[in-house]
Amino acid sequence: MLNRILIDPQAFAAQAETINGTVSLQHLDKRIWSPDIADLSSELHYTLRGGTDRWQRPFLDLAVSGSLKLHCQRCMQPSDFPLDEQVRIVLFANEEKLDEAMLADEELEGMLLCPELDALSLVEDQILMALPISPKHDDCGNRKLDAVNQDKPNPFSVLAGLKKG
Numbered sequence: 001m002l003n004r005i006l007i008d009p010q011a012f013a014a015q016a017e018t019i020n021g022t023v024s025l026q027h028l029d030k031r032i033w034s035p036d037i038a039d040l041s042s043e044l045h046y047t048l049r050g051g052t053d054r055w056q057r058p059f060l061d062l063a064v065s066g067s068l069k070l071h072c073q074r075c076m077q078p079s080d081f082p083l084d085e086q087v088r089i090v091l092f093a094n095e096e097k098l099d100e101a102m103l104a105d106e107e108l109e110g111m112l113l114c115p116e117l118d119a120l121s122l123v124e125d126q127i128l129m130a131l132p133i134s135p136k137h138d139d140c141g142n143r144k145l146d147a148v149n150q151d152k153p154n155p156f157s158v159l160a161g162l163k164k165g
């Protein structure tokens, strides 16, 4: 069953509210269930904090952390992927203000105000952005696989080339 946490973003920011919790991937929307994920029971911790910045704009600060298990694209065994993401989402009353602010600041994460927002959909967006395109172990711990790996030149053939030169 999906967990949903509905907030009124404007009130949440104005009252500087905070919510936090732990959610398992299997209780999030299926759009984040990448085939790379080896274990859907992995849990992530999130904190959502509202506030108002120095330009009097309401914002939501989101932090998502934990560890996922992803299939290594080299050896297909699970690989630990630590996740520690923080983002500030600034809320705007209309599209013109949002566009103007995005043009002025390329780094800005902006969003239009809406009467109701699912906090966990923000968590899902954050996970989607953090997932690597091609997860791999730093070292698969399997020499046989390294030998057939064509990505890197074989050190012995490099040495042989040096000797010839």
Ligand SMILES: [Zn+2]
Residues within 6 Å of the ligand: 072, 073, 074, 075, 076, 077, 079, 136, 137, 139, 140
């Ligand atoms: Zn591997």
